[in-house]
Amino acid sequence: MKxxxxxxxxxxxxxxxxxxxxxxxxxxxxxxxxxYNAERKIDSRYWGSEYPxxxxxxxxxxxxxxxxxxx
Numbered sequence: 722m723k724x725x726x727x728x729x730x731x732x733x734x735x736x737x738x739x740x741x742x743x744x745x746x747x748x749x750x751x752x753x754x755x756x757y758n759a760e761r762k763i764d765s766r767y768w769g770s771e772y773p774x775x776x777x778x779x780x781x782x783x784x785x786x787x788x789x790x791x792x
Contacts, residue, residue, distance in 0.1 A: 725783040725790040726751045726759035730767075733774040741773055750792060756780045 732745045741747075751759040759780050767775070783790050 722785075723752050723754055724785050725792065726753065726756055727781045727783060728759055728763050729778040729780075730763065730775040731778050733776060739773050746778065747775075750783075750790070752792070756782065 728749045728751050730747050730749065732741050732743070732747070734741060734743050736743060749763065751762050753759050753762055760777060763777065
């Protein structure tokens with residue numbers, strides 16, 4: 722069953738690039754079946770020269786029982 726995970730990343734840029742200030746925190750919702758797969762999806766999609774360097778700060782699973790995510 723697919724779940725929604727909130728992945729918080731922090732940019733590692735030293736100056737303003739791609740309209741992001743240094744150390745900007747960004748939360749990205751990811752639809753997948755585990756936190757491990759959420760991390761893999763983020764790394765495979767957003768890693769490269771088109772994106773600022775980042776580190777994953779946390780991954781939290783959203784409640785999908787009574788309060789369904791509104792995406």
